[in-house]
Amino acid sequence: MIDYFKSVWAWFHTILIGMKITFTHLFSKKVTIQYPNERYPIPHNAKNRLQLYPDLCNGCMQCARVCPVQCIDVETIRVVPTDPDKPVMGDGTQRKLWVSVYDIDFAKCCFCGLCTTVCPTEAIKHTTDFEYSSYTREGLIYHFSAMSSEQVEQKKKLFEEWSAKEKAAKAGKVAEPSSVEKGEN
Amino acid sequence: METFNFLDKIIGESILSAVLSALLPLIFLIVYALIAILGELKISAWIQERLGPMRTGPYGILQPIAEVVKLLQKEDIVPTNANRLLFNLAPFVMFTGAFAGFAVIPFSPAFAPAHINLGLYYIFAVGAFAVIGIVMGGWASNNKYSLLGAMRSASQMISYEIPGALVVLTAAVLANSLDLQEISLAQSGPFWNWFLFGGPGPWTKIWVIPFTLLLSLIFMITSLAETNRTPFDIPEGESELVGGYHTEYSGMKFAMFFFAEYANMFIVASVLTIVFLGGWNSPFGEFMSGYFWGVFWFTSKAMFIVFLQIWLRWTLPRVRVDQLMFLGWKVLLPFALVCFIVLSLYRILY
Amino acid sequence: MTTRKFIDIDFSRIESDRMRLNVGPQHPSTHGVLRLEVELDGEVVTDVIPHIGYLHRCFEKIAENVTYPQVIPYVDRMDYVSSMNNELPYVMAVEKLMGIKVPDKVEYIRVIMSELNRIANHQIAIATFGLDAGAFTPFLYLFRDREYILWIFEKASGARLLFNYFWIGGLANDVYPTFKEDVLNIVKQVRKTNQEIERLLIYNKIFIDRTANVGILPADVAINYACSGPVLRGSGVQFDLRKNEPYSIYDRFDFEIPVGKGEVGTVGDSWDRNIVRMREIEQSCRIIEQAVEQMPNEGDVQQAIPKKVRPPKGEIYFRCENPKGELGFYIISDGKDKPYRVKARAPSFVNLSVLPEISRGYLFADLIVILGSIDIVLGEVDR
Numbered sequence: 001m002i003d004y005f006k007s008v009w010a011w012f013h014t015i016l017i018g019m020k021i022t023f024t025h026l027f028s029k030k031v032t033i034q035y036p037n038e039r040y041p042i043p044h045n046a047k048n049r050l051q052l053y054p055d056l057c058n059g060c061m062q063c064a065r066v067c068p069v070q071c072i073d074v075e076t077i078r079v080v081p082t083d084p085d086k087p088v089m090g091d092g093t094q095r096k097l098w099v100s101v102y103d104i105d106f107a108k109c110c111f112c113g114l115c116t117t118v119c120p121t122e123a124i125k126h127t128t129d130f131e132y133s134s135y136t137r138e139g140l141i142y143h144f145s146a147m148s149s150e151q152v153e154q155k156k157k158l159f160e161e162w163s164a165k166e167k168a169a170k171a172g173k174v175a176e177p178s179s180v181e182k183g184e185n
Numbered sequence: 186m187e188t189f190n191f192l193d194k195i196i197g198e199s200i201l202s203a204v205l206s207a208l209l210p211l212i213f214l215i216v217y218a219l220i221a222i223l224g225e226l227k228i229s230a231w232i233q234e235r236l237g238p239m240r241t242g243p244y245g246i247l248q249p250i251a252e253v254v255k256l257l258q259k260e261d262i263v264p265t266n267a268n269r270l271l272f273n274l275a276p277f278v279m280f281t282g283a284f285a286g287f288a289v290i291p292f293s294p295a296f297a298p299a300h301i302n303l304g305l306y307y308i309f310a311v312g313a314f315a316v317i318g319i320v321m322g323g324w325a326s327n328n329k330y331s332l333l334g335a336m337r338s339a340s341q342m343i344s345y346e347i348p349g350a351l352v353v354l355t356a357a358v359l360a361n362s363l364d365l366q367e368i369s370l371a372q373s374g375p376f377w378n379w380f381l382f383g384g385p386g387p388w389t390k391i392w393v394i395p396f397t398l399l400l401s402l403i404f405m406i407t408s409l410a411e412t413n414r415t416p417f418d419i420p421e422g423e424s425e426l427v428g429g430y431h432t433e434y435s436g437m438k439f440a441m442f443f444f445a446e447y448a449n450m451f452i453v454a455s456v457l458t459i460v461f462l463g464g465w466n467s468p469f470g471e472f473m474s475g476y477f478w479g480v481f482w483f484t485s486k487a488m489f490i491v492f493l494q495i496w497l498r499w500t501l502p503r504v505r506v507d508q509l510m511f512l513g514w515k516v517l518l519p520f521a522l523v524c525f526i527v528l529s530l531y532r533i534l535y
Numbered sequence: 536m537t538t539r540k541f542i543d544i545d546f547s548r549i550e551s552d553r554m555r556l557n558v559g560p561q562h563p564s565t566h567g568v569l570r571l572e573v574e575l576d577g578e579v580v581t582d583v584i585p586h587i588g589y590l591h592r593c594f595e596k597i598a599e600n601v602t603y604p605q606v607i608p609y610v611d612r613m614d615y616v617s618s619m620n621n622e623l624p625y626v627m628a629v630e631k632l633m634g635i636k637v638p639d640k641v642e643y644i645r646v647i648m649s650e651l652n653r654i655a656n657h658q659i660a661i662a663t664f665g666l667d668a669g670a671f672t673p674f675l676y677l678f679r680d681r682e683y684i685l686w687i688f689e690k691a692s693g694a695r696l697l698f699n700y701f702w703i704g705g706l707a708n709d710v711y712p713t714f715k716e717d718v719l720n721i722v723k724q725v726r727k728t729n730q731e732i733e734r735l736l737i738y739n740k741i742f743i744d745r746t747a748n749v750g751i752l753p754a755d756v757a758i759n760y761a762c763s764g765p766v767l768r769g770s771g772v773q774f775d776l777r778k779n780e781p782y783s784i785y786d787r788f789d790f791e792i793p794v795g796k797g798e799v800g801t802v803g804d805s806w807d808r809n810i811v812r813m814r815e816i817e818q819s820c821r822i823i824e825q826a827v828e829q830m831p832n833e834g835d836v837q838q839a840i841p842k843k844v845r846p847p848k849g850e851i852y853f854r855c856e857n858p859k860g861e862l863g864f865y866i867i868s869d870g871k872d873k874p875y876r877v878k879a880r881a882p883s884f885v886n887l888s889v890l891p892e893i894s895r896g897y898l899f900a901d902l903i904v905i906l907g908s909i910d911i912v913l914g915e916v917d918r
């Protein structure tokens with residue numbers, strides 16, 4: 001009997017305590033914000049969308065190899081000595097490879113940050129941009145290569161001409177590696 | 186103050202006044218439901234340290250309208266193996282039951298849609314409609330979750346009618362009437378004349394105040410159970426039964442259930458107001474009392490009760506079915522019975 | 536027999552119709568895509584069959600095809616609410632295999648991070664447990680605090696949930712300068728919220744009635760099912776790898792192992808499992824405070840990172856105390872840069888197996904509460 005009254009009292013009492021707590025919260029400072037208008041600061045090292053700086057990328061493909069989900073697709077063309085452009089990299093050294101394709105599929109990317117740590121030239125970096133959703137899957141594939149398709153065509157042709165010439169010169173002694181290197185994907 | 190229906194006074198007792206009398210509560214109900222939905226959204230948000238809806242209109246005050254529009258646009262899905270007739274009928278039965286309750290609510294001494302001298306009895310009778318609607322909907326959905334929800338709801342409502350009815354009976358004994366206007370009239374005067382504080386009488390009535398307070402508490406609890414509000418929302422407990430009896434409902438039919446729930450909340454709140462908080466009486470006696478002020482006092486008291494219900498909802502966990510039965514039969518019923526006997530004796534002796 | 540039938544009824548032979556109810560994989564309280572096939576007699580649960588595999592992502596097979604450091608992002612995704620704790624046993628296992636000794640500072644940061652993540656995990660566990668019982672408000676209070684913890688993680692590692700922060704031999708990067716103050720502030724805030732939650736939820740009579748004496752797991756059953764973590768400790772068994780088999784630098788700290796005592800019900804009920812988590816948050820706060828105090832400011836967190844992760848031939852099993860229980864990694868190396876085999880012993884999976892045992896005979900509403908008290912994460916159950 002005493003237990004019965006005790007438990008009835010406990011029901012009543014603890015409910016009142018709970019109501020008191022929630023009532024004080026009714027007037028407390030709100031922690032949510034009006035998101036698109038106000039934002040909480042994102043730390044500068046946040047691992048969000050990746051950004052490639054094409055003039056820094058030397059096409060070494062380390063990022064494509066280290067990516068655990070293989071979402072980076074890199075294709076390169078060798079820069080031939082006869083190239084009229086004589087391209088240089090962002091840091092002034094001679095460019096050895098044209099990066100004709102550099103695609104990142106952000107639908108696959110898991111933002112682990114491995115690619116940014118292996119890159120020797122720091123060409124690929126995380127940005128703090130996280131609002132890049134898209135209605136299509138294709139919209140999430142970013143093409144970072146700075147080269148236009150005509151340029152790529154031209155460079156390919158240059159390379160083919162040059163390699164044919166080399167071949168002729170070496171009289172077929174040395175077999176060239178395949179003309180266009182493919183990315184890991 | 187005498188009681189009358191002001192529409193009858195103005196246009197005479199005709200069909201027109203009857204129709205208008207029925208329309209007024211409907212308009213009131215719609216406005217109230219929008220306010221209550223907004224209140225629910227905002228109060229829950231504030232309690233949880235959120236801002237709540239902020240986009241639609243200044244401070245999100247148009248949110249309930251947006252919700253209704255959203256529900257109107259939604260596809261009306263009837264599950265393949267559902268019993269179409271009952272499935273479609275259930276929300277309307279439920280809403281009718283809730284709306285019918287408004288017929289006898291005295292908003293002011295000058296206005297109660299229908300003057301019935303069995304008002305309390307009537308409210309309890311049409312309130313039972315909700316069970317039928319829920320069981321219909323739950324069974325017709327052909328969904329096991331709905332069925333479980335409907336079963337729980339039926340047992341819950343039936344067992345909580347009894348302590349609820351006992352409480353109301355006590356009030357009827359105190360007021361000597363089942364007419365809601367009469368009950369309100371019996372508590373006229375300043376707030377210590379309310380039945381919450383033992384009703385009108387000499388200061389020696391002080392010893393009954395604990396009993397009347399307890400009674401109103403009991404009624405508060407039973408009213409939560411009858412409207413399926415937390416902590417007694419087990420028929421729709423979303424963590425177990427997904428949506429309970431309205432799992433399969435979408436669009437406007439879901440909105441009907443939703444409206445009916447809010448209407449029911451107001452009905453039980455107004456019964457509590459009439460029976461214990463003096464109905465349309467001003468708390469300060471003659472000050473600020475009158476036919477118009479009556480509406481004000483009545484709605485604000487009822488809205489306060491609705492606020493309490495919302496507040497409780499966002500504070501408490503949900504009870505379990507057997508605990509609900511325990512509370513209903515072994516706690517509320519004996520306490521209500523004791524209070525009933527004591528107050529009846531008080532009524533006879535004084 | 537000639538007895539009159541309607542008098543001499545054997546009630547146990549009356550069979551009411553059993554109802555088979557599919558709970559999940561889309562259900563608000565299965566904590567993910569778990570499917571429970573529940574057999575109900577009225578509302579009484581007579582049998583539960585968990586069906587898993589909806590979130591199976593071939594962790595173990597993928598791990599055989601990627602290099603050792605590349606496994607870490609996948610490890611994160613096993614128990615995604617306590618990723619730091621997942622990374623710890625994996626990197627420590629590989630380090631042990633390679634014989635790497637990491638600097639002191641790394642150890643301290645690792646401990647602080649895992650304890651913070653333990654707090655975050657327990658907060659989610661308590662919050663969702665309250666949600667299963669129908670209380671919505673404590674859920675958001677706890678999530679608010681967890682958010683503050685995630686901010687620290689974000690500032691330190693750049694990610695909020697899946698960090699890839701612990702590397703084999705070190706850390707991805709050093710913590711930021713105001714790290715220590717931030718952590719101490721969080722500890723204060725966590726303690727404050729804990730007190731509030733205790734009053735608002737844990738000692739609420741409705742909550743006690745819902746969870747006490749529900750889903751009682753006796754100590755012997757818990758041990759037989761190889762339960763670990765708060766599920767085991769809730770049954771009164773004092774077993775915590777941080778104490779019993781101290782790894783990393785846990786032997787330097789002074790803390791207790793809270794166990795279920797049956798304060799409001801029976802030892803090993805759902806309430807006990809939950810209160811163990813509450814008390815563990817407090818103990819984690821203590822560890823963090825001590826670790827922050829002892830942590831050296833100087834030191835290069837990357838100095839011990841090997842150039843090439845190529846463990847010698849061999850195998851290792853290494854286990855740590857995850858918030859959910861004992862998380863162990865069994866790694867076989869054949870001397871290449873990719874593991875030959877990585878097997879994870881996932882605490883959620885093992886703990887889930889006890890569910891049918893402890894939920895028979897309770898009401899359907901209790902089943903949800905029991906499931907919540909076990910605190911599973913489907914990413915870890917299915918891997």
Ligand code: SF4
Binds near residue numbers: 066072109115
């Ligand atoms: S962040 Fe990780 S997953 Fe994304 S591209 Fe870089 S390596 Fe691949």
Ligand code: SF4
Binds near residue numbers: 052059061062064119
């Ligand atoms: S981004 Fe960096 S790692 Fe990737 S190909 Fe370019 S230079 Fe190499």
